[in-house]
Amino acid sequence: MIGPSKSIIHYVSPGGIVIPLSGHGVIGEPGFWIGNGPDGLGHIDVDSLFDSGALDEGEDYVGGVVDHAELDIPIHILGESNADFQRRKEFFKALIPRDRQGWLCAFTESTGWRMLATRRGSFKPAFGSDPAIARGATYDTVFIADKPHSRTKDDEDSWQNKTGAGSGVLYLYPGPEAPGWPKFVFTGPGRLRLMYEGMDVTIPVTLAAGREIFIDTDERVQTIRERASTSADRGRNLWGLMKAQHFPNPIPRGVVSRIRFQVAGASTQTKLWATVPQRHEGLL
Known part of the structure; x- marks a missing residue:
């Protein structure tokens, strides 16, 4: 008989150091693990907005x-000695800076891996006994997430003009919680026209x-740049050629778009790749 699986939780520092917090090792051995009563791993708090008028009911x-x-x-945090415990404590605290983000990562068999970018809010000792005797202590640690929806692997789809059709459909899913702004990489030859969510945008360059061409439709940083496909530079900015064309609409949450x-003038070398972040409520 197979027993119930454990949730796996890791913290990954901004520098890439991985600290297992749950689902690995044996509690009671020197190391780090989550104590009793964690709050915030499975939900997001939403502030509701209401509008009222004079003499209205409610x-x-x-x-x-x-x-x-x-x-x-x-x-x-538990060490092999009190000195070892103190070193582990300072080491762990240094991995959670306030000015840079690390990642809390969680895995369950039903949700797969989810990730949340976090920074340190506070790191307070909750001494239940003298740590000099116990070689360890619990620290009430507050992780702050600037953007509270957790991320899974970005959804992606791709097309290559193997049949000579010169047109097609890609499918993208941004997850159940938030709309998504797709990114595209179009490899020539050809001239690309994108049509989705009420938009009809033709990129004004024949490759x-x-x-x-790299296209980021995010309304905060919309980007269209052209370069050689083997190049690592940022390439040429094409916004000046767009003539007021842009991408005002994201793809909606909770549905596959x-x-x-x-593509005009496509050959068998022509390709289109698309991706969108997936966001969820809670790490578990």
């Missing part, structure tokens, strides 16, 4: 605001073979 719901999140996670496209 209020009308307007929407919700998702602010930053605070995950209150007790971390128990030669061996050239590519169809990204229609056409």
Whole structure:
């Protein structure tokens, strides 16, 4: 008989150091693990907005605001001696800076890996006994997530013009919690036209073979740049040629979106790749 599987939780520092916190090792051996009563691993707090009017009964719901999140996670640290415990404590605290983000990563068999970018809010000792005797202590650790939705592997789809059709459809899913802004990499030859969510945008450059265009539709940093497909530089900015064309709409949350496209002058070398972040509520 196979017993129940454990949730696996890791912390990954900004520098890439991985600290197992749950699901590995044996509690009671020197190391780090999550104590009792963690809060914030499975939900997001949403502030509801209401609008009221004079003499109205009650209020009308307007929407919700998702602010930053605070995950209150007790971390128990145990050393082989009191001096070893103190070294481990300082080592762990240094891995959670306030000015840079690391990652809390969690795995279950039903959800797979989920990740949340976090920084240190506080790291307070909760001494239940003299740590000099116990060689360890629990620290009430608050991880702050600027963007509280957890991430899974980005969804992606791709197309290559193997049949000579010069058109097709890609499918992207941004997850159940938030709309998504796709990114595209178009490899020539050809001229690309994208059609989805009420938009019809033609990229105003016909690519030669061996050239590519990178497109980021995020409304905060919309980017269209062209370069050689083997190049590592940022390439040429094409916004000046767009003539007021842009991407005003994301793809909606909770559904798989169809990204229609056409390529004029395509060959068998022509390719289109697309990706979008997937966001979820909670790490577990």
